Amino acid sequence: MSSKQKLIMLPGPTNVSDRVMRAMLKPVINHRGDAFRELYKGVQGKTKHLFQTQGEVIVFSSSGTGGVEAAVLNLIRPGDVAVVPVFGEFSARLAEEVELAGGTAVKVASEFGTAPSLEELSKAMDKVGKVKALFLVHNETSTGVAVPYVREACRMAKAHGAFAVVDAISSLGGYAIPVDEWGVDICITGSQKCVAAPPGLALLSISGGVVDFLKKDPPKTRYFDIPRYLEYGSRGETPFTPALPLFYALDEALSELLEEGFTRRVQRHDEMSALLYDGVARMGLKAVASPQVRSKTVVATFYPAGVDDAAFRKALSHDHDIVVAGGFGPFAGKVFRIGCMGQVNAEYVDRTLKAVAETLKMPKPA
Numbered sequence: 001m002s003s004k005q006k007l008i009m010l011p012g013p014t015n016v017s018d019r020v021m022r023a024m025l026k027p028v029i030n031h032r033g034d035a036f037r038e039l040y041k042g043v044q045g046k047t048k049h050l051f052q053t054q055g056e057v058i059v060f061s062s063s064g065t066g067g068v069e070a071a072v073l074n075l076i077r078p079g080d081v082a083v084v085p086v087f088g089e090f091s092a093r094l095a096e097e098v099e100l101a102g103g104t105a106v107k108v109a110s111e112f113g114t115a116p117s118l119e120e121l122s123k124a125m126d127k128v129g130k131v132k133a134l135f136l137v138h139n140e141t142s143t144g145v146a147v148p149y150v151r152e153a154c155r156m157a158k159a160h161g162a163f164a165v166v167d168a169i170s171s172l173g174g175y176a177i178p179v180d181e182w183g184v185d186i187c188i189t190g191s192q193k194c195v196a197a198p199p200g201l202a203l204l205s206i207s208g209g210v211v212d213f214l215k216k217d218p219p220k221t222r223y224f225d226i227p228r229y230l231e232y233g234s235r236g237e238t239p240f241t242p243a244l245p246l247f248y249a250l251d252e253a254l255s256e257l258l259e260e261g262f263t264r265r266v267q268r269h270d271e272m273s274a275l276l277y278d279g280v281a282r283m284g285l286k287a288v289a290s291p292q293v294r295s296k297t298v299v300a301t302f303y304p305a306g307v308d309d310a311a312f313r314k315a316l317s318h319d320h321d322i323v324v325a326g327g328f329g330p331f332a333g334k335v336f337r338i339g340c341m342g343q344v345n346a347e348y349v350d351r352t353l354k355a356v357a358e359t360l361k362m363p364k365p366a
Protein backbone atom coordinates (compact mmCIF):
# COMPACT_ATOMS: atom_id res chain seq x y z
CA MET A 1 0.00 0.00 0.00
CA SER A 2 1.31 3.47 -0.85
CA SER A 3 2.39 5.37 2.30
CA LYS A 4 0.46 8.49 1.24
CA GLN A 5 -2.87 6.71 1.45
CA LYS A 6 -5.03 6.57 4.52
CA LEU A 7 -5.28 3.24 6.28
CA ILE A 8 -8.82 2.15 5.45
CA MET A 9 -10.06 0.23 8.47
CA LEU A 10 -13.67 0.44 7.31
CA PRO A 11 -15.93 -2.60 7.12
CA GLY A 12 -15.52 -2.24 3.37
CA PRO A 13 -14.26 -0.92 1.13
CA THR A 14 -10.91 -1.92 2.47
CA ASN A 15 -7.21 -1.51 1.60
CA VAL A 16 -6.22 -2.68 -1.85
CA SER A 17 -2.61 -3.61 -2.66
CA ASP A 18 -0.61 -1.67 -5.24
CA ARG A 19 -0.37 -4.87 -7.27
CA VAL A 20 -4.15 -5.06 -7.53
CA MET A 21 -4.51 -1.33 -8.23
CA ARG A 22 -1.91 -1.53 -11.00
CA ALA A 23 -3.78 -4.39 -12.65
CA MET A 24 -6.51 -1.89 -13.53
CA LEU A 25 -4.11 -0.05 -15.84
CA LYS A 26 -4.12 -2.89 -18.35
CA PRO A 27 -5.55 -1.93 -21.74
CA VAL A 28 -9.23 -1.95 -22.51
CA ILE A 29 -9.96 -5.06 -24.56
CA ASN A 30 -12.82 -6.44 -26.59
CA HIS A 31 -15.16 -8.13 -24.12
CA ARG A 32 -16.23 -10.48 -26.91
CA GLY A 33 -12.66 -11.50 -27.75
CA ASP A 34 -10.28 -14.25 -26.65
CA ALA A 35 -8.34 -12.07 -24.19
CA PHE A 36 -11.46 -11.36 -22.13
CA ARG A 37 -12.62 -14.97 -22.33
CA GLU A 38 -9.27 -16.07 -20.93
CA LEU A 39 -9.45 -13.44 -18.18
CA TYR A 40 -13.01 -14.35 -17.16
CA LYS A 41 -12.37 -18.09 -17.26
CA GLY A 42 -9.44 -17.50 -14.90
CA VAL A 43 -11.63 -15.39 -12.62
CA GLN A 44 -14.36 -18.07 -12.64
CA GLY A 45 -11.83 -20.75 -11.63
CA LYS A 46 -10.44 -18.67 -8.77
CA THR A 47 -13.93 -17.66 -7.64
CA LYS A 48 -14.83 -21.37 -7.42
CA HIS A 49 -11.94 -21.79 -4.98
CA LEU A 50 -13.28 -18.92 -2.92
CA PHE A 51 -16.71 -20.51 -2.63
CA GLN A 52 -15.21 -24.03 -2.48
CA THR A 53 -17.61 -25.13 -5.19
CA GLN A 54 -17.68 -27.35 -8.24
CA GLY A 55 -20.89 -25.58 -9.26
CA GLU A 56 -21.53 -22.37 -11.14
CA VAL A 57 -20.24 -18.91 -10.30
CA ILE A 58 -21.13 -15.47 -11.67
CA VAL A 59 -19.49 -12.07 -11.38
CA PHE A 60 -21.83 -9.10 -11.80
CA SER A 61 -20.62 -5.62 -12.62
CA SER A 62 -22.52 -4.26 -9.63
CA SER A 63 -21.92 -3.67 -5.96
CA GLY A 64 -22.95 -6.34 -3.47
CA THR A 65 -26.56 -5.12 -3.41
CA GLY A 66 -26.87 -6.16 -7.06
CA GLY A 67 -25.89 -9.69 -6.07
CA VAL A 68 -28.49 -9.73 -3.30
CA GLU A 69 -31.15 -8.34 -5.63
CA ALA A 70 -30.24 -10.97 -8.23
CA ALA A 71 -30.72 -13.77 -5.68
CA VAL A 72 -34.14 -12.42 -4.70
CA LEU A 73 -35.38 -11.66 -8.23
CA ASN A 74 -34.32 -15.07 -9.51
CA LEU A 75 -35.92 -17.08 -6.70
CA ILE A 76 -38.94 -15.13 -5.50
CA ARG A 77 -42.21 -14.97 -7.42
CA PRO A 78 -45.32 -13.03 -6.31
CA GLY A 79 -46.99 -14.90 -3.47
CA ASP A 80 -43.87 -16.76 -2.33
CA VAL A 81 -42.97 -16.78 1.33
CA ALA A 82 -39.37 -16.42 2.48
CA VAL A 83 -37.92 -16.53 5.98
CA VAL A 84 -35.49 -13.71 6.73
CA PRO A 85 -33.64 -13.31 10.03
CA VAL A 86 -33.55 -9.55 10.62
CA PHE A 87 -30.92 -8.26 13.03
CA GLY A 88 -29.51 -5.11 11.45
CA GLU A 89 -29.52 -2.83 8.44
CA PHE A 90 -28.48 -5.30 5.75
CA SER A 91 -30.83 -8.08 6.80
CA ALA A 92 -33.66 -5.51 6.99
CA ARG A 93 -32.85 -4.48 3.41
CA LEU A 94 -32.92 -8.12 2.35
CA ALA A 95 -36.41 -8.53 3.79
CA GLU A 96 -37.47 -5.40 1.89
CA GLU A 97 -36.06 -6.85 -1.34
CA VAL A 98 -38.25 -9.93 -0.90
CA GLU A 99 -41.32 -7.73 -0.46
CA LEU A 100 -40.39 -5.59 -3.46
CA ALA A 101 -40.30 -8.77 -5.55
CA GLY A 102 -43.89 -9.51 -4.50
CA GLY A 103 -43.01 -12.08 -1.87
CA THR A 104 -43.80 -12.15 1.83
CA ALA A 105 -40.82 -11.90 4.14
CA VAL A 106 -41.42 -13.65 7.43
CA LYS A 107 -38.98 -11.76 9.60
CA VAL A 108 -37.31 -13.45 12.52
CA ALA A 109 -36.12 -10.37 14.32
CA SER A 110 -33.67 -9.80 17.12
CA GLU A 111 -32.26 -6.66 18.64
CA PHE A 112 -29.31 -4.87 17.08
CA GLY A 113 -26.15 -6.45 18.49
CA THR A 114 -27.68 -9.94 18.77
CA ALA A 115 -28.75 -12.61 16.28
CA PRO A 116 -31.96 -14.65 16.22
CA SER A 117 -31.39 -18.18 17.48
CA LEU A 118 -31.52 -21.26 15.30
CA GLU A 119 -34.54 -22.40 17.31
CA GLU A 120 -36.38 -19.20 16.43
CA LEU A 121 -35.63 -19.80 12.74
CA SER A 122 -36.82 -23.36 13.05
CA LYS A 123 -40.09 -22.27 14.66
CA ALA A 124 -40.70 -19.68 11.94
CA MET A 125 -40.07 -22.23 9.20
CA ASP A 126 -42.38 -24.78 10.81
CA LYS A 127 -45.09 -22.14 11.18
CA VAL A 128 -44.87 -21.00 7.55
CA GLY A 129 -44.88 -24.53 6.19
CA LYS A 130 -44.25 -23.85 2.50
CA VAL A 131 -41.10 -21.75 2.51
CA LYS A 132 -39.59 -20.77 -0.83
CA ALA A 133 -36.26 -19.64 0.55
CA LEU A 134 -34.28 -18.73 3.60
CA PHE A 135 -32.37 -15.48 3.09
CA LEU A 136 -29.64 -15.26 5.70
CA VAL A 137 -27.14 -12.48 6.20
CA HIS A 138 -24.11 -14.26 7.60
CA ASN A 139 -22.31 -11.22 8.93
CA GLU A 140 -24.38 -8.16 9.88
CA THR A 141 -21.90 -5.47 8.98
CA SER A 142 -24.07 -2.83 10.63
CA THR A 143 -23.66 -4.34 14.11
CA GLY A 144 -20.60 -6.61 13.96
CA VAL A 145 -22.65 -9.76 14.53
CA ALA A 146 -21.98 -13.01 12.66
CA VAL A 147 -24.41 -15.91 12.96
CA PRO A 148 -22.62 -19.09 14.04
CA TYR A 149 -25.08 -21.48 12.35
CA VAL A 150 -24.90 -20.98 8.57
CA ARG A 151 -24.46 -24.70 7.93
CA GLU A 152 -27.31 -25.74 10.27
CA ALA A 153 -29.65 -23.06 8.89
CA CYS A 154 -29.02 -24.26 5.33
CA ARG A 155 -29.71 -27.82 6.39
CA MET A 156 -32.96 -26.65 7.98
CA ALA A 157 -33.96 -24.82 4.79
CA LYS A 158 -33.33 -27.99 2.79
CA ALA A 159 -35.47 -30.01 5.20
CA HIS A 160 -38.30 -27.58 4.38
CA GLY A 161 -37.71 -27.90 0.64
CA ALA A 162 -36.54 -24.27 0.59
CA PHE A 163 -33.57 -22.64 -1.11
CA ALA A 164 -30.80 -21.42 1.20
CA VAL A 165 -29.36 -18.04 0.26
CA VAL A 166 -26.46 -16.56 2.22
CA ASP A 167 -25.33 -12.94 2.02
CA ALA A 168 -21.64 -13.34 2.86
CA ILE A 169 -20.76 -9.94 1.44
CA SER A 170 -18.70 -8.85 4.41
CA SER A 171 -17.41 -12.26 5.44
CA LEU A 172 -16.40 -14.65 2.66
CA GLY A 173 -12.64 -14.79 2.49
CA GLY A 174 -12.31 -13.88 6.17
CA TYR A 175 -14.51 -16.90 6.87
CA ALA A 176 -14.74 -20.10 4.86
CA ILE A 177 -18.21 -20.92 3.61
CA PRO A 178 -17.88 -24.17 1.63
CA VAL A 179 -21.10 -23.78 -0.28
CA ASP A 180 -21.35 -27.27 -1.76
CA GLU A 181 -20.66 -28.99 1.54
CA TRP A 182 -23.02 -26.73 3.50
CA GLY A 183 -25.80 -26.74 0.89
CA VAL A 184 -25.84 -23.01 0.16
CA ASP A 185 -27.89 -22.47 -3.02
CA ILE A 186 -26.79 -18.90 -3.67
CA CYS A 187 -23.93 -17.29 -1.78
CA ILE A 188 -23.06 -13.67 -2.45
CA THR A 189 -19.95 -11.70 -1.70
CA GLY A 190 -18.54 -8.32 -2.71
CA SER A 191 -15.19 -7.45 -4.24
CA GLN A 192 -14.47 -4.69 -1.71
CA LYS A 193 -14.40 -6.69 1.51
CA CYS A 194 -12.29 -9.75 2.41
CA VAL A 195 -11.26 -10.31 -1.22
CA ALA A 196 -9.45 -6.95 -1.03
CA ALA A 197 -10.29 -5.72 -4.52
CA PRO A 198 -11.84 -2.32 -5.28
CA PRO A 199 -15.63 -1.93 -4.91
CA GLY A 200 -17.93 -2.60 -7.84
CA LEU A 201 -18.26 -6.36 -8.36
CA ALA A 202 -20.61 -8.94 -6.82
CA LEU A 203 -19.55 -12.60 -6.82
CA LEU A 204 -22.13 -15.36 -6.58
CA SER A 205 -22.16 -19.14 -6.35
CA ILE A 206 -25.19 -20.90 -7.83
CA SER A 207 -26.25 -24.45 -6.96
CA GLY A 208 -27.51 -27.08 -9.39
CA GLY A 209 -30.90 -26.87 -7.67
CA VAL A 210 -31.18 -23.19 -8.58
CA VAL A 211 -30.12 -23.89 -12.17
CA ASP A 212 -32.83 -26.57 -12.50
CA PHE A 213 -35.48 -24.34 -10.94
CA LEU A 214 -34.67 -21.44 -13.28
CA LYS A 215 -34.92 -23.71 -16.34
CA LYS A 216 -38.54 -24.39 -15.41
CA ASP A 217 -39.36 -20.92 -14.12
CA PRO A 218 -37.19 -18.23 -15.76
CA PRO A 219 -36.75 -14.97 -13.84
CA LYS A 220 -38.32 -11.69 -14.92
CA THR A 221 -35.24 -9.49 -14.81
CA ARG A 222 -32.89 -8.48 -17.54
CA TYR A 223 -29.70 -7.26 -15.91
CA PHE A 224 -29.73 -9.95 -13.20
CA ASP A 225 -30.97 -12.85 -15.32
CA ILE A 226 -28.90 -15.70 -13.83
CA PRO A 227 -29.56 -18.27 -16.62
CA ARG A 228 -28.33 -15.75 -19.14
CA TYR A 229 -25.12 -15.14 -17.17
CA LEU A 230 -24.58 -18.90 -16.95
CA GLU A 231 -25.08 -19.35 -20.69
CA TYR A 232 -22.61 -16.56 -21.52
CA GLY A 233 -20.33 -17.62 -18.68
CA SER A 234 -19.94 -21.10 -20.16
CA ARG A 235 -17.98 -19.50 -22.99
CA GLY A 236 -16.13 -17.02 -20.77
CA GLU A 237 -18.34 -14.01 -21.43
CA THR A 238 -20.86 -11.87 -19.60
CA PRO A 239 -24.19 -10.89 -21.22
CA PHE A 240 -23.53 -7.17 -20.76
CA THR A 241 -20.36 -5.10 -20.95
CA PRO A 242 -18.24 -6.03 -17.91
CA ALA A 243 -16.44 -3.40 -15.79
CA LEU A 244 -13.13 -4.43 -17.35
CA PRO A 245 -10.65 -2.71 -15.02
CA LEU A 246 -12.43 -4.24 -12.03
CA PHE A 247 -12.24 -7.69 -13.58
CA TYR A 248 -8.48 -7.26 -13.95
CA ALA A 249 -8.29 -6.15 -10.33
CA LEU A 250 -10.44 -9.02 -9.11
CA ASP A 251 -8.31 -11.52 -11.00
CA GLU A 252 -5.19 -10.16 -9.30
CA ALA A 253 -6.81 -9.95 -5.85
CA LEU A 254 -7.98 -13.56 -6.11
CA SER A 255 -4.46 -14.57 -7.16
CA GLU A 256 -3.11 -12.83 -4.05
CA LEU A 257 -5.66 -14.66 -1.94
CA LEU A 258 -4.79 -18.05 -3.43
CA GLU A 259 -1.05 -17.39 -3.15
CA GLU A 260 -1.49 -16.68 0.54
CA GLY A 261 -3.70 -19.77 0.78
CA PHE A 262 -7.37 -19.67 1.63
CA THR A 263 -6.92 -21.39 4.99
CA ARG A 264 -4.12 -19.05 5.98
CA ARG A 265 -6.20 -16.02 5.01
CA VAL A 266 -9.07 -17.17 7.18
CA GLN A 267 -6.63 -17.82 10.05
CA ARG A 268 -5.19 -14.33 9.64
CA HIS A 269 -8.70 -12.88 10.01
CA ASP A 270 -9.13 -14.99 13.18
CA GLU A 271 -5.85 -13.75 14.60
CA MET A 272 -6.27 -10.08 13.68
CA SER A 273 -9.83 -9.87 15.00
CA ALA A 274 -8.69 -11.49 18.27
CA LEU A 275 -6.01 -8.80 18.58
CA LEU A 276 -8.55 -6.06 17.89
CA TYR A 277 -11.11 -7.36 20.40
CA ASP A 278 -8.38 -7.80 22.97
CA GLY A 279 -7.03 -4.30 22.29
CA VAL A 280 -10.37 -2.53 22.61
CA ALA A 281 -11.18 -4.52 25.77
CA ARG A 282 -7.86 -3.42 27.29
CA MET A 283 -8.93 0.19 26.63
CA GLY A 284 -12.02 -0.54 28.70
CA LEU A 285 -14.32 -0.46 25.65
CA LYS A 286 -17.29 -2.80 25.34
CA ALA A 287 -17.78 -4.79 22.14
CA VAL A 288 -21.33 -4.64 20.81
CA ALA A 289 -21.68 -8.38 20.19
CA SER A 290 -21.34 -11.11 22.76
CA PRO A 291 -18.38 -13.47 22.15
CA GLN A 292 -20.67 -16.23 20.71
CA VAL A 293 -21.81 -14.05 17.80
CA ARG A 294 -19.08 -11.48 17.42
CA SER A 295 -17.84 -10.94 13.90
CA LYS A 296 -14.26 -11.63 12.83
CA THR A 297 -14.43 -9.05 10.10
CA VAL A 298 -16.27 -6.14 11.75
CA VAL A 299 -15.26 -5.13 15.27
CA ALA A 300 -18.08 -2.93 16.59
CA THR A 301 -17.48 -1.19 19.91
CA PHE A 302 -19.47 1.20 22.09
CA TYR A 303 -17.93 4.61 22.71
CA PRO A 304 -17.20 5.54 26.30
CA ALA A 305 -19.58 8.19 27.61
CA GLY A 306 -19.03 11.68 26.28
CA VAL A 307 -17.16 10.84 23.06
CA ASP A 308 -18.54 12.58 20.00
CA ASP A 309 -18.64 10.11 17.09
CA ALA A 310 -18.02 12.60 14.28
CA ALA A 311 -15.23 14.40 16.17
CA PHE A 312 -13.55 11.10 17.07
CA ARG A 313 -13.54 9.76 13.52
CA LYS A 314 -12.46 13.12 12.11
CA ALA A 315 -9.51 13.28 14.50
CA LEU A 316 -8.56 9.68 13.78
CA SER A 317 -8.49 10.42 10.08
CA HIS A 318 -6.85 13.83 10.31
CA ASP A 319 -4.24 13.10 12.99
CA HIS A 320 -3.53 9.42 12.28
CA ASP A 321 -4.67 8.84 8.69
CA ILE A 322 -6.91 6.01 9.81
CA VAL A 323 -10.51 5.66 8.68
CA VAL A 324 -13.09 3.71 10.69
CA ALA A 325 -16.90 3.68 10.44
CA GLY A 326 -19.66 4.90 12.74
CA GLY A 327 -22.78 3.06 13.86
CA PHE A 328 -26.11 2.44 12.10
CA GLY A 329 -29.72 2.99 13.20
CA PRO A 330 -30.05 2.82 16.99
CA PHE A 331 -26.24 2.61 17.22
CA ALA A 332 -25.59 5.84 15.31
CA GLY A 333 -23.33 8.05 17.42
CA LYS A 334 -22.91 5.33 20.06
CA VAL A 335 -20.73 2.82 18.27
CA PHE A 336 -17.71 2.77 15.99
CA ARG A 337 -16.81 -0.11 13.70
CA ILE A 338 -13.34 -1.26 12.69
CA GLY A 339 -13.06 -3.37 9.55
CA CYS A 340 -10.83 -6.43 9.87
CA MET A 341 -10.75 -7.49 6.27
CA GLY A 342 -8.62 -8.45 3.31
CA GLN A 343 -5.11 -7.13 3.75
CA VAL A 344 -5.45 -6.62 7.52
CA ASN A 345 -2.21 -7.45 9.37
CA ALA A 346 -0.55 -6.98 12.76
CA GLU A 347 0.90 -3.61 11.79
CA TYR A 348 -2.49 -2.22 10.71
CA VAL A 349 -4.07 -3.52 13.91
CA ASP A 350 -1.33 -2.06 16.10
CA ARG A 351 -1.50 1.33 14.36
CA THR A 352 -5.28 1.39 14.66
CA LEU A 353 -5.37 0.44 18.33
CA LYS A 354 -2.72 3.01 19.26
CA ALA A 355 -4.49 5.73 17.30
CA VAL A 356 -7.89 4.86 18.79
CA ALA A 357 -6.43 4.92 22.33
CA GLU A 358 -4.80 8.29 21.73
CA THR A 359 -7.83 9.82 20.05
CA LEU A 360 -10.18 8.72 22.83
CA LYS A 361 -8.12 10.86 25.22
CA MET A 362 -9.05 13.99 23.31
CA PRO A 363 -10.93 16.62 25.35
CA LYS A 364 -14.64 15.83 25.65
CA PRO A 365 -17.23 18.47 24.74
CA ALA A 366 -18.35 20.36 27.89
Ligand SMILES: Cc1ncc(COP(=O)(O)O)c(C=O)c1O
Pocket: 011, 012, 063, 064, 065, 066, 068, 090, 137, 139, 140, 141, 142, 167, 168, 169, 170, 190
Ligand atom coordinates in the same frame (compact mmCIF):
# COMPACT_ATOMS: atom_id res chain seq x y z
C1 LIG B 1 -23.87 -7.80 4.73
C2 LIG B 1 -23.98 -6.81 3.62
N1 LIG B 1 -24.93 -6.97 2.69
C3 LIG B 1 -25.06 -6.11 1.67
C4 LIG B 1 -24.22 -5.04 1.52
C5 LIG B 1 -24.38 -4.11 0.37
O1 LIG B 1 -23.24 -4.15 -0.43
P1 LIG B 1 -22.85 -2.93 -1.40
O2 LIG B 1 -22.70 -1.74 -0.56
O3 LIG B 1 -21.57 -3.43 -2.01
O4 LIG B 1 -23.95 -2.81 -2.39
C6 LIG B 1 -23.22 -4.82 2.46
C7 LIG B 1 -22.32 -3.66 2.37
O5 LIG B 1 -21.60 -3.32 3.27
C8 LIG B 1 -23.08 -5.74 3.53
O6 LIG B 1 -22.13 -5.58 4.44
